[in-house]
Amino acid sequence: MLARHRTALLSFLLALGAALPVAAGEIALPREAQLGPRPFYLVDKMKDGPLKQQLSQCTGPFHKTDFSIGHRGAALQFPEHSRESYLAAARMGAGVIECDVTFTRDRQLVCRHSQCDLHTTTNILTVPDLASKCTQPFSPADPAAGRKASAKCCTSDITLAEFKRLTAKMDGFNPDARTPEEYQNGTPRWRTDLYANSGTLMSHDESIALIKSLGAKFTPELKAPEVAMPFDGDYTQETYATQMLAAYKAAGIPPSDVFPQSFSLKDILYWVKTEPDFASQALYLEDRYEKAGLDPNRPETWKPSMQELKASGVAILGPPIFAMLALNDKGEIVPSAYARAAKAAGLDLIGWSLERDGPLNRGGAFYHKSVKAAIDRDGDTLTVLDVLARQVGVRAMFSDWPATTTFYANCMGMK
Template sequence: MTIFPALRATLRPTLRPLSAALFALALAAPAAAESGGPGIGSIEIGPRPFYLVGEMKDGALKEQLAQCKGPFTAKNFSIAHRGAPLQFPEHTREGYIAAARMGAGVIECDVAFTKDRELVCRHAQCDLHTTTDILARPELAAKCSEGFQPADPTTGRKASAKCCTSDLTLAEFKSLRPKMDGFNPRGVTAQEYMDGTPSWRTDLYVNRATLVSHKEYIDLVKSLGLKFTPELKTPEVAMPFEGSYSQEHYAQQMIDEYKAAGIDPRDVYAQSFRLDDVLYWLKAEPAFGAQAVYLDGRDEENKGFDNMKPESWQPSMQELADKGVKILAPPLWMLVTHKDGRIVPSAYAEAAKKAGLGLIAWSLERSGPLNTGGGYYYQSVKPVIDRDGDMLALLDVLGRDIGVIGVFSDWPATTTFYANCMKLN
C-alpha cells in the first residue's frame, strides 16, 4: 500500500449494496481454499503465531488464543499483503505460494503497467530500484527514469534512483531478479544502495524468487482455488501514457484480464487509492464494482486528517456510501485509538459502520518490532503498545469490536491463526 518504511479494513444495508449477511456469504472461502487449495494441502501456520501469543499481556484473550491448536483452514479474513513479504520478496510466485500455505484466502497483486502496456505485479510503478536487481544490470539500469546517484557525505545528499515498470517491456521486466524491498540511502555504489534489507526481514529466500505478470498471478491464484485482490496502482507518469493509454484504459485492462480468464467477479476485490477508479468500475463493470475497495490514503493527502474528527474526512462516510462505495480500506491506525490503557475503535471506524461501509485494514506485520512503538501503522495506539504480542490485541479489536471483513498481513499465518481461533470466515 505505501512504500517502506512508512508504508502503507461493513456494508450498506440497502437494495443497492449487498447486505451484511449476503456479503459474509460472498466472502465464504471456496471448498478448495478450505483445504489449502489444489497443490497446497493442509494449512501450516508455523511457530510465529504462537510466539506472538506468548508475547501478549496476560488476560482472557491470551488464554483463549493459547488454547487454539488447529487444525487450521484457509480464511478470507486473512489477506496476503503482497504475498508474504516479511520473509519472501514481495509480489513473487514464491511469496504467493507461501501465503497460500499459511492459509490466506485472498492474495494481493499490486498492478502496474510496462512500457509495452502489459500489466505486472509490483507495489509501485516506480520501485524497481528498491525491489529488484535492476541497478546491477547496466543495460536495463540505463533505461531507468532517473539513474543511480551516489550519496555524498560532504553535502549530505542521499543516494537515489528511479526505475519504473513503464521504463521496461514485459520481457525486460521478467528478466529482473527480485530482492527484498529496501535501500541504503548512504550507498556510494549501486551495490551498497541495493543492500538495504531491514534487520527484521531476511534475504534467505531471494535467490530463487520469480517476478510475475498480472496474468500469471491470476493463473496461479485460480489454480490455488483462492480469491483475488488486485490494486490498480496510481501512475507515477503522466497519463495518458505516451499520449494514448488513459487511466480508463488502464482500469479496464485490469478487469478485462479477469474476464478473459473466466474469473467469477465475486472472487475479485479490485482496489484503488483513486476514488475515480472505484466509481469507474461501478459504472463500467458493475459486477466487479460491487465489491471494489476504496483504499483510504487521505491521511497522506490531507495533513489535517484526524481519525477522531469527522470534519476532517472529505468526502464523509455517508457521501462515500451514497456514491456507491461499499468497502473502505484504511491503514490500521485509522480504525483504532486508546482509552484507559486499552485499544478501542476510533470515531472513523464507528462512522464507517454507521454508514454501512465494509472495512478492510492494512497492514499487519509491515512494521518492525512493536517495542519501539510500531511506526506508521500503530501511531494512534503507540502509548498502549510495547511488545509484538500487542499485534494480536489490535487484531482482536479489529475483528470482534469493529467487525472488519479482513486484514492484510505481511505474514498471513498470523491472521489465519486468529480467524480460525475466533471462527471467522
C-alpha cells in the same frame, strides 16, 4: 482392534494421496494451512488475560480463510509480489492474495507495489543494459556534499520481456551506497534475505493463473501512475482501469472472487459505472489522512463523508490500522470515531497492514501510531487484531505474514 486398523488404513490412504505426483503446472498445497511457529510466538508474548488464554488453547487444525489477505503475498520474509511470496501466503492459509498492478512500457500489466520501485525491489541496477533505461540512473552517495545515493527505475521504463529478466528482492536500499550493489543491499534488519536470492517476478496474468491454481481469491490494486497520463499519448487512466478487470474476465474469474482496489475514488466510481459486478466489492483505499488532512477523530475532515461515500456506490473502505483505533480514558485500545461512523453508514471495512511495523516492543510505527502508548510487545499484534475483528468489525485484514491472521480467524471460528 478393528477400529484401530481402520484408522491406520485411513491415515495410510491419506498419506498416499498426499504423496501422489502432481500434474505439470499444478501446485501441491497441503490440505491444512501450515502456520509455523510465529503465531504461537506472538501468543507467548501477549499480556496475561482471557484472550491469551483462549488463543493459547488453539492448536488446529487450521484452514484457509478469506479473513486472511496476503499483503503483497507474504512480504515479511519473501520478496513482495514474487511467485515465492504468493505461494508462501497460500500455504499459510490466505484466502485472498494481492497483486498491486502497474504497467510496462509496452502497456502490459505486472505486479509491483509502485510503478517506480524497481530500484528497491529488484536487481535492475546490477543489470547494466536495463539500468541504463531507468528514469534516473544510480547516483552514488557523496558525504562531502551531503548527498545520499539515489535512483529511480520504473516499470514503464522497460518492456514486459525486460521486466521478466529481473529478479525480485526484499524492498530496501542503502542511502550511503557508493555502488549499485551496495545500494541494493539495504534490507531492514527485521526482515530477512534468506529467501531473496531468486524471487520470481510476476506479470498480472501470471499472478491470476497462479492464484487461481492455489484456490485463493484476488485483490488487485490499480496503482497510481507515476508518469503523465495519457501515457504515450493515448493510454488513458480509464483504459488502464478497464484493462485490469478485463484480465479476470478473460481468465474466467467470477467477479465475486475479485476485490479490486484503488486509492483513487475516481477509479472506484469509474468501476461503479462501467463494471458494477466488480464494483460491488471494490475497495476504496483510504489515503485522505495524507492528502486532505483527514483526522480519524474529527468528522468534519472526512470529505466525502461516510454517508456520501456509501451513496456514491462505495461498498468497502480500506483504512490503515491506525485510522480505525483509538485509546479510551483508561488507555485501552478501542474503535475510533472514524471506524464507528463507517460501520454506521453501512460500509464494510478491510484493514491494512498487520505485521508491517516491525517489532512492536517500542510501540510500532505508522500503522499503530494512534495507539502507540498501549503497545509494548510483539504479542500486542494479536491484541490489536482482536479489537479490529471483534469491536471494529473488519471484514478482513491484510497481513505481511498471513499465518497470523489465519491463526486468529481459525481460533475465533471465523470463515
